[in-house]
Structure formats: structure tokens, C-alpha cells
Amino acid sequence: MAKIVTSGIQPSGKMHLGNYLGMLQQAVQLQDNPNYRRFYFIVDLHSLTGRYSPKEKAKEIYELAADLLAGGIDPKKSTLFIQSHVREHTELAWIFNTITSMGQLERMVEYKEKVSQGIAANVGLFDYPVLMAADILIYKGELVPVGDDQRQHLEVTRDIARTFNGRFGKTFPEPKAILTHAPRVMSLNNARQKMSKSLPQGCLFLTDAPKVMREKIMRAETDSYTEIGYDPVRRGAISNLVMIYAELSGLTTSQVVKMFKGVGYAEFKKELAELIIRTFKPFQERRAKLVKNRSQVMKVLEKGAKSAAPIAHVTMEEVRRKVGLI
Numbered sequence: 001m002a003k004i005v006t007s008g009i010q011p012s013g014k015m016h017l018g019n020y021l022g023m024l025q026q027a028v029q030l031q032d033n034p035n036y037r038r039f040y041f042i043v044d045l046h047s048l049t050g051r052y053s054p055k056e057k058a059k060e061i062y063e064l065a066a067d068l069l070a071g072g073i074d075p076k077k078s079t080l081f082i083q084s085h086v087r088e089h090t091e092l093a094w095i096f097n098t099i100t101s102m103g104q105l106e107r108m109v110e111y112k113e114k115v116s117q118g119i120a121a122n123v124g125l126f127d128y129p130v131l132m133a134a135d136i137l138i139y140k141g142e143l144v145p146v147g148d149d150q151r152q153h154l155e156v157t158r159d160i161a162r163t164f165n166g167r168f169g170k171t172f173p174e175p176k177a178i179l180t181h182a183p184r185v186m187s188l189n190n191a192r193q194k195m196s197k198s199l200p201q202g203c204l205f206l207t208d209a210p211k212v213m214r215e216k217i218m219r220a221e222t223d224s225y226t227e228i229g230y231d232p233v234r235r236g237a238i239s240n241l242v243m244i245y246a247e248l249s250g251l252t253t254s255q256v257v258k259m260f261k262g263v264g265y266a267e268f269k270k271e272l273a274e275l276i277i278r279t280f281k282p283f284q285e286r287r288a289k290l291v292k293n294r295s296q297v298m299k300v301l302e303k304g305a306k307s308a309a310p311i312a313h314v315t316m317e318e319v320r321r322k323v324g325l326i
Ligand code: TYM
Pocket: 006, 007, 008, 009, 010, 011, 018, 019, 020, 021, 022, 023, 043, 046, 131, 132, 133, 135, 136, 144, 145, 146, 147, 148, 149, 150, 153, 182, 183, 184, 185, 186, 194, 195, 196
């Protein structure tokens, strides 16, 4: 039987290098494994837990679909759709709400970080990991390509699966995260924080113009050593740049360090910027075409939802029966 791979991404802001190296690149590579069946979704409902304008949201959802397709998600190999188009995700989340403790969600680092930044939390933000568990388990997902920041949420998914199975009989697998070599890309101007759209200066967006990419890399934080090196604990900033170079070139971090032995930071950064620009040029061209071709993108998403929905429906029927709903 095919193993089920599931992953989601929020349509809030543009796709960045962290999303690409932590998740998308791997989601694309997994498409070549004939033993897997893949469900990739745009988690529009999750993204409503932040502040947004409805008009802007609709555009973000559609443009994220263009990002994913331009980035290599192939609708012939993966089922790509919008989370809210398969209603069972939220129905299952409600059942899971009733078996999840407040205490566990109160311990979520992502939630605590947002609250500590002064974001007024709504119930949806608090409940976010439960909907994520439903996204995965509605397809009985076993493997989840995600970045390191989602590991704790996946722990909740496993706990929910275990609790449900314990109370109502074996129903769900306990899914595992699959991480890349770059599970936590750090901000370019603050290596103590992960790259994120909420810190735009240190965030390299895949749609940035070459000039902007160059500027962001040339301005990136380094350290006062004279040579590049890879030591994420003591030299976070330069190690982050080395890791990005390694991931995009297919080399290992030690090969990159060797290759740039005796080369100054400015020269290394110049090479890195050119590598990034080269890598994402075809992506940017494909994306520009897709953004103009709205009907083609919408067709892919509709087809995806149509093929995901019957599977979600079967799981939901099983759950309804097991918990005693009639
Ligand atoms: P989101 O939209 O914040 O991020 C999408 C994916 O990108 C990864 N990522 C990173 N990886 C490495 N370095 C970074 N700096 C970085 N920033 C983001 C994230 O880990 C993620 O894999 N809760 C999820 C979305 C979600 C989901 C799901 C994921 C909803 N349901 C079910 C998997 C399965 C999120 O907010 O991702």
C-alpha cells in the first residue's frame, strides 16, 4: 500500500527561501517515489488566524498556488488543493478538539512566541495545531515534509492520533516529520531568529528582483572571523549562508567551506547571491506565466479538491461511526 505524504503551507505573504528549503524542495523530490501518495494543500483556514484583508487573502491564496506549481509541484503526481475546499478538515478538527487538552496547546512554542510579540490571540490561533492534525489525519498521513518549526505541532498530531486510537479503536497512524538538511533557515540579518515573512528585511522572497536578492545577501549578517566556516552553534550567521549555498548547489557544507577557503566574505556573498538568482530565475518565469493564467491554476485546484474529498469523506464517516454520532 502506498504511504501517504501530506503537507500544507499558509497563504500569508509571499513564499520565501525558508519555505523552499525547509519544505517545498522536499515535497517536490518526494514526487518521484512511486510508493507514496501525496496530498499538498494551501491552508487558507489557518491563515485566517492572523490579521488580513479579504481581498488581499484571495490574491494570496491564488498566488501561493502559482508558487507551488512554479516551484515544481506537479498535479499529475500530487493532489494539490485548497484546505477549505474539503470541508471534512474542519469537521475532524472539531472531534479532535474534544480530545485535546488546553494544557498541551498552551505549551506550543509558536503560539507563545506570537503572544509574547503582543499579537492578540484569537481562539483559532490557539487551536491551530488541532486543525493541522486534522489536515494530516483526514488522509491518514504517515509522512509530513515540514521545517523544524512544525515539529512540536506534529507531536500534537501524534498525541491526538494515539488518544483517538486508545479511546475509539485503531484508526489513525502516528505521522512522522521528514526534515531536510535545511530544516531551519535563519533570518539573514539576525541569525538567532528563523527566516520569516514577519521579519522582511532578513527574509529572501523567491519573487524578489535580482537586485533585491543581491542587496539582501550583501547586507546579510556575518561575524568577525576572517574565513568562512560551518559551525551553527558558534557561528550561526555565516553557517546559515554556507548551508543555503550547499542546499542550492547540491554540495555538502564542508565542500562549500573548502571551495571558499581563503576567499573573503564579500566575494563569497557575491557568489551566493548569483547562485540564488540563477536558481530562482526559471521559477520566477514560470510563476509569472501562471499568475496570468488564473483559469489554469483554478482548474488544478478544483481537480485536486475533487480527488481529495472522497478520501476525506470516508475517513470522516469512519470517525463519526466510531465516536457514536448517528
Ligand atoms: P508555514 O506556512 O508557516 O510554512 C510552510 C512550510 O515552510 C517551513 N518553514 C521553514 N523551513 C525552514 N526554515 C524556515 N525559516 C522556515 N519557515 C517556514 C515550515 O516548517 C512549513 O513546513 N502549520 C503549518 C502549515 C500546515 C501544515 C499542515 C503543515 C497546516 N496544516 C499539515 C504540514 C501538514 C505552517 O504554518 O506552515
